Amino acid sequence: MPIHQPFSRLPVWLRRVLTLLAVMVLAALLTHWRQNASTYATGFWDTGSQPLVFGRMLQIENHQSAPGGFMGVYTQEWSDGQNRTWFRENAPVRADDFQSYTHQSGLQGWAFGQLNRVFRLVQPSGEVRETWLYTTNCILFYTAELLLAVAVWQQAGPVAALVWVLAAVFAPWPQRGMKDLYWCLWTWLLPVLASLLLCRVTARKGRTPGWCFALVALAVLVRCMCGFEFISTFLILCEIPLCCALVQTLCVDRDPQAARRWLGRTVGTGAAALGGMAAALGLWLWQEVQYFGTAAEALASMTQAVTSRVSVSDDAVRAVTIPEVLHLYFAENQEPLLQFGPVTVTLLPLLAVVLAEAAVCAVLLARRRQLAKLAPLATAWVLSLAAPVSWMVLSKAHAAIHTHLVPMLWHFALVPVSCLALVVMTKEIAVLLFRRKPDLVASH
Secondary structure, X not given: OOOHHHHHOOXXXXXXXXXXXXXXXXXXXXXXXXXXXXXXXXXXXXXXXXXHHHHHHHHHHOOOOOOOOOOOEXXXXXXXXXXXXXXXXXXOOOHHHEEEXXXXXXXXXXXXXXXXXXXXXXXXXXXXXXXXXXXXXXXXXXXXHHHHHHXXXXXXXXXXXXXXXXXXXXXXXXHHHOOXXXXXHHHXXXXXXXXXXXXXXXXXHOOOOHHHHHHHHXXXXXXXXXXXXXXXXXXXXXOHHHHHHHHHHHHHOOXXXXXXXXXXXXXXXXXXXXXXXXXXXXXXXXXXXXXXXXXXXHHHHHHHHHHOOOOOXXXXXXXXXXXXXXXXHXXXXXXXXXXXXXXXXXXHHHHHHHHHHHHHHHHHHHHOOOHHHHHHHHHHHHHHHHHHHHHHHHOHXXXXXXXXXXXXXXXXXXXXXXXXXXXXXXXXXXXXXXXXXXXXXXXX
């Protein structure tokens, strides 16, 4: 008897619990296998921001606080790594050793600070607790990726799901960055996970409960409270499942009434995401007022932080053009996006292979008048490309000077979606080329 048959007979709640447990166990195994939690084995990504979190954890550990609520804190020397050294050495600190960083809200520092206090009950070594915190962060990232893979399995089969996982396991940038306590890469995936759940519940119930939209807003809120950078990328990601469902009902199912309903859900999801971002901005303003003492100074600080990142105009930010930024990341930057031993895959070859196979698949489908079948996958791929590019356009100044950060965006979600598309299109091409036509089968 196939294993899925007895599993499908279990109660729904039990299947969900077992699936989640299996996902978390596999996430822990991947973390151990790839040595992601090691302080040095996989390297670091953006060491300048992590001191904010270590400083906040030190304050919580020493029952201290700083103006601004739970905003992260540096020592008097910005990004110098002193906070991490003190944390590893269990060094005593004073409140006036720190200064708040007002360009972010710092939820991750507060959350890891509470977790560190729990770890401190059983582990006095700062170095060991640092590894434990990295381990937690990596397991959460792999868990989020594996939950996405489960959704891919349900839509495109086990091979596509496996390829999705491999696109994370053999990606140099996430391998370095998933443990980073400041960036918390797993929170980057929360909005798309929330929107996938919304689609799943809608398909099962035939309607979308309000709590699904609230969950999308909460996911975006959490992401923004850990940092507003790259927010356009995450706002686009959470729309991808809705847009694919909309295109499926419109182009494949040819059901205009259902398409209108999915359009409404797509707009509602976008509104919920923007609501979560607005709530995060409100909390950030509250923290700024606590720090500066007046709303006017708080607004001035927030405005300066936003305009230094968002390309309002060339007069307000660094004079760099959007074509220059796009050329930098599409052509000049040759960082590998995937690495299998000595074999590496960079951006342009990946794009070229996907587009070439898409052209072949489109021609074969068009000959059978089935071109619409490609529309949902094409929608997902185009939006997965638009997600990282949106930040390069919206925040060209920030992108131009942060070449050590921005290439990570290709993994949210162009790289895994491209790998998924290659599997799906290869399968479709094989069927179109080697399966006999129905009329020929009938004649025999």
